[in-house]
Amino acid sequence: MTRAPSVTTLDALARLLGPKGFTADPDAMAPWLTDWRGKYHGAAAAMLSPATTEEVAAVVTLCAENDVALVPQGGNSGMVGGATPDESGNALLLSTRRMNHIRIIDEATQFAIVEAGVILEHLHEAALEHGLRFPLTLGGKGSATIGGLVSTNAGGTQVLRHGTMRALVAGIEAVLPDGSIFDGLAPLKKDNRGYDLRHLLCGAEGTLGIVTAACLRLVPAVAARRTAWTGLESPESARRLLRRLDTAIGGELEGFEIIPHSCLDAVLRHIPQTRAPLSGVYPWYALIELAGEREEALDSALQTELTSALEAGLLDDVVIAKNDRESEDFWRLRDSISEAERAEGPAIQHDISVPVDLMPAFIGENPQRLANAFPGVRALSFGHLGDGNVHHHVQPPVDVDGKAWLAEHGEALSRLVYSHVIELGGSISAEHGIGQMKRDMLAELDSPARLAALRGIKAGLDPAGLFNPGKLIG
Numbered sequence: 001m002t003r004a005p006s007v008t009t010l011d012a013l014a015r016l017l018g019p020k021g022f023t024a025d026p027d028a029m030a031p032w033l034t035d036w037r038g039k040y041h042g043a044a045a046a047m048l049s050p051a052t053t054e055e056v057a058a059v060v061t062l063c064a065e066n067d068v069a070l071v072p073q074g075g076n077s078g079m080v081g082g083a084t085p086d087e088s089g090n091a092l093l094l095s096t097r098r099m100n101h102i103r104i105i106d107e108a109t110q111f112a113i114v115e116a117g118v119i120l121e122h123l124h125e126a127a128l129e130h131g132l133r134f135p136l137t138l139g140g141k142g143s144a145t146i147g148g149l150v151s152t153n154a155g156g157t158q159v160l161r162h163g164t165m166r167a168l169v170a171g172i173e174a175v176l177p178d179g180s181i182f183d184g185l186a187p188l189k190k191d192n193r194g195y196d197l198r199h200l201l202c203g204a205e206g207t208l209g210i211v212t213a214a215c216l217r218l219v220p221a222v223a224a225r226r227t228a229w230t231g232l233e234s235p236e237s238a239r240r241l242l243r244r245l246d247t248a249i250g251g252e253l254e255g256f257e258i259i260p261h262s263c264l265d266a267v268l269r270h271i272p273q274t275r276a277p278l279s280g281v282y283p284w285y286a287l288i289e290l291a292g293e294r295e296e297a298l299d300s301a302l303q304t305e306l307t308s309a310l311e312a313g314l315l316d317d318v319v320i321a322k323n324d325r326e327s328e329d330f331w332r333l334r335d336s337i338s339e340a341e342r343a344e345g346p347a348i349q350h351d352i353s354v355p356v357d358l359m360p361a362f363i364g365e366n367p368q369r370l371a372n373a374f375p376g377v378r379a380l381s382f383g384h385l386g387d388g389n390v391h392h393h394v395q396p397p398v399d400v401d402g403k404a405w406l407a408e409h410g411e412a413l414s415r416l417v418y419s420h421v422i423e424l425g426g427s428i429s430a431e432h433g434i435g436q437m438k439r440d441m442l443a444e445l446d447s448p449a450r451l452a453a454l455r456g457i458k459a460g461l462d463p464a465g466l467f468n469p470g471k472l473i474g
């Protein structure tokens with residue numbers, strides 16, 4: 001049972017953190033009490049911004065002694081309301097913004113030790129100065145922090161080759177709910193001491209520990225990159241093309257995104273200075289990217305494989321970007337889809353995954369299932385086919401008040417989407433996490449065995465439920 005912090009507790013926290021680390025000023029806290037999408041609004045008794053791991057540990061110890069809940073927050077760019085406290089105002093917001101030091105970038109071992117509040121883009125820049133790269137990027141890179149990325153096990157556009165955060169976190173430092181510091185930063189290749197706390201904390205959404213730093217794997221900076229845009233008949237052709245490229249040049253294949261024509265069309269209509277890469281119109285497009293050491297080798301591999309795929313009828317047309325500028329233009333089309341979709345009117349979004357080979361079945365069948373239950377709705381999927389993850393957006397019928405229609409039918413519609421995903425052995429959250437947005441849906445649809453295990457882990461590590469209550473399974 002959590003309680004509102006007493007004046008004595010708040011005074012003790014203010015003394016502990018000093019004026020830079022403590023505020024209860026409503027105006028200063030306001031921007032951090034609404035989530036990125038403006039969907040969730042919360043309240044907090046105070047916002048704490050500790051500067052060191054020891055300060056985090058002291059804060060957690062004090063809160064544990066007084067049954068006060070803590071909501072960790074990094075860049076507040078999460079998509080599921082995970083970093084927004086509830087409306088009671090009893091919780092404290094714990095921001096990692098002042099823990100923003102890159103402790104080490106080691107060129108020899110290609111590891112970086114990075115504090116939780118470091119912004120992803122800053123890590124990219126710092127790694128590049130050492131001729132290295134942190135191979136994870138996403139649209140929110142100017143705001144998302146390492147702590148948030150670890151805690152949501154974030155993905156992005158390079159997962160195909162380098163994996164999600166879980167694959168890139170070689171070590172972790174965190175403060176556990178009793179205030180103890182778990183120092184697991186050493187990048188051990190082998191470690192068989194039982195349950196892996198590092199992996200448990202990745203994707204825990206702040207419900208099991210406050211991540212204070214991570215040891216991250218780096219790779220050499222990209223020397224050469226090649227991007228192609230292809231026109232295709234169907235998601236099944238795209239899947240077969242992906243498999244073919246993966247077998248032939250999998251080591252260099254970094255991105256494989258699919259886009260239906262309706263999405264490209266929306267981008268071309270709503271986003272200024274965009275143009276279609278191909279002169280013909282095709283039902284689907286695949287955006288393919290290779291990264292490697294030598295330009296000539298990439299060129300030749302891509303040319304050879306795409307020509308033979310063209311001959312085999314797996315694709316209908318293709319253009320390879322001639323330079324970085326063209327490559328960026330291709331990616332801009334892909335990255336502008338969400339913005340263009342917003343301009344089209346209200347829609348309900350689903351971030352789902354199924355096994356890669358079942359993705360064409362999902363994309364093909366789900367719109368019909370939805371239309372049978374809700375005549376007139378339009379569903380479209382785009383995104384990371386190579387990861388078996390698409391963003392599945394559903395628009396209301398054209399002749400209704402879209403917002404009101406979604407408010408009435410959105411939940412039932414999402415249930416149909418998620419039930420189909422689960423039927424195919426997939427996940428109702430591929431990238432963004434559960435937060436408060438999908439908490440009830442997870443409790444309803446996930447397997448009882450899995451839910452019981454998750455609840456057992458939470459109860460074992462945080463018996464008083466002080467870390468990020470109301471999120472994930474709380």
Ligand SMILES: Cc1cc2nc3c(=O)[nH]c(=O)nc-3n(C[C@H](O)[C@H](O)[C@H](O)COP(=O)(O)OP(=O)(O)OC[C@H]3O[C@@H](n4cnc5c(N)ncnc54)[C@H](O)[C@@H]3O)c2cc1C
Pocket residue numbers: 036071072073074075076077078079081082083096116137138139140141143144145146147148149150151152153154155156157205206207209210211212431432435468471
């Ligand atoms: C334009 C845009 C594009 C995006 N694209 C992608 C994408 O392609 N792939 C993807 O995976 N995500 C994407 N996201 C979502 C978002 O960027 C990620 O979820 C990111 O990991 C959030 O980082 P953050 O620092 O903003 O975390 P926050 O939003 O502050 O927090 C997210 C969750 O992590 C917890 N948390 C934060 N810091 C800590 C910590 N130090 N210790 C413990 N818990 C903590 C919070 O309590 C919350 O539950 C995108 C977001 C935007 C705005």
